[in-house]
Amino acid sequence: MSGALTTTLNLALFALLALFPPMPRHSSPFNIQFVLGWWINELPVLGLCWLVAGTVGTLVAPRPGVWWLLVALTALDALLLGRIAVRARSARPALSEAFRAVYGPDSAPRPTRPPWWRLVVPIISWRPDVRRVRNRRYGPARRGNRLDVYVSRRRRRSEAPVLVYIHGGGFLIGSKMLGARPLLYRLAAQGWVCISIDYRLLRVGYGDQLADVRAALDWTRANVPAYGGSPEAIFVAGGSAGAHLAAMAAMAPPSEGGAGTEVRGVIGFYGYYGPVGRSEPGAPASPQDCVSPDAPPFLIVHGTLDTLVLRRDARAFADRLRASSAQPVVYAELPGTQHNFDFFQSPRFHAVTDAVVRFAELTLSPTPTTRPTPPTRPTPTTPPTRPTRPTR
Template structure:
């Protein structure tokens, strides 16, 4: 009976987070996250266990029948979770079509060099080994213990080519920042489509303090601009993406190109990007209003910035992408889950609206129904696949527009001669 009750509670938490306020959201996320993305595994395991217990006679009597009923309700909820997950693809595609126009798939297609796809569910480490050569792990900065990066590329990609490049910034509350095993569905999808991807580690708290995190990200970006051609990448087409804390850093690096404040010792380095894709990020380090905001600001003061906001408000404002929106921002594709219990969805909405109001470039916002935090993590999750597919579509669209603009410019120059 207890086991059946726990399974039902876990499934209900996967359907809808049981808490959205305070520190209780952390265990709610920890248990609900895998359930909401990998429910078929939970369903299969629960049914096999029920069959085993049934053969043992555990479902005899009133309590046993009640436990079986609870199991049946759990299975129905797990099926509902999977159905919603599988059916979520339009929520990734429709915002792109609405913001970029109905012709965007054709523009994206024109930019693709290859249509090979990775098939099947691979263990995370095998995915990385498929695309990251032994010589593909590099050091990009002066801090040898943390300034490491994996370079994802197909083995048959020409070294003298000009493949589009993605800088992937891991999340982890500015306190973990491990590149492995984050964003593997996205990295493998892009690598299979002929991209070169650079997944980085960076200095994290509490050992290090803000702004060390963003300084390292910019160092990595500067390294890419100087060295990625050796790996077949195009230094003139570098996009950036990341989730959670990585989503915050993605947005900030895209909105602070060449800002000397975050480039000590390499102020002249080019740190611009052609596009940014933040996923379920934090965009406001100032406001204490809203769900979980007070706890978040307290966390920043205690472990990340390590300075009180009352006397250092400008530091927090400068670190907030929400207060950095600008007319010349690069194209943005912002994704957020409606059921995010770690970073509530109003954070994504507010940032998208602020950027759309100011930026002269495209700003796409996709809000994914029923999606928890980190909905793109698990390889084999439909949402992870849809996320990777949508990001590749968006970035290929950006690349296609740039290619078309260069072609038109070349034609005009030729006609003028």
């Protein structure tokens, strides 16, 4: 009985922190509400499995004492987990609205259905139809300058789009094996060439990490044709600190370790776009310092309940980018979403992958995709002029 009660109480704590996490005043690299509430927010099905495994033995064999309390707590946990699962469905409408606001009414991402077993076993991203070429070296560092290439075993094509993903971790931890693996495998299965990179983390400055990203992009342009990818269709993406590095690599001048406009688009998940304390004096310390009219198209996806990087910080970067860039900037806030939402094959992240595919389609479309301008209105003091009749 005590073990079952402990299970229900722990699950109630995790679920409540997923639904109603205390929001900090400032963005920070760590807090306890993220650690306890993040995983169950993305994987309520695992919470349900834990609940069943921890309580079914006691529930089917009623004992005197606190058995009714256990029943009530189990029902409460089930309701909380159900609410978390239903809330994840709000991601797709938010993404569709963000695309329509930038590209027009017919631009919403097309819904797709994942295989049912991926939702039942969401921690597995591997696919048999995708080959992972491991540990290609793009620089001199032994471990920090390696990358993996994901290609389809069935759909090999030339001039395929390319996605380069940069992992997060507060510029201190992380690995190319963490983050966005469901996205990498799905795009590779559709014929993309996907690349996930490592970069140096310890005993190096921020400029060295940005130089690693730049070197990885240079390696990609030089070597991706051998895998069927197009050097002219490279998208750079990242999560958290990786989104920061992706934005900097796309917008910073080449002299500062950036790639300029040599990438076709930037995709940022739960990104941190503020200054970095380890940056060198005189060098740009944040993507906000590099915003210019020449910035490439951006897709920025953030959670409303992100307790590590507050949504107001991501929104401020998106607003500044929109005010300066001549290219489309899609900014979507996902209701009820925490940090690290790209780690698992969840319904929420499946909707995000649909948005990434749509963003690439619109960006690579031969039709120019410039940001729509609002219609002009006549000033109150000047009445609108009537059209003149044509002369004969």
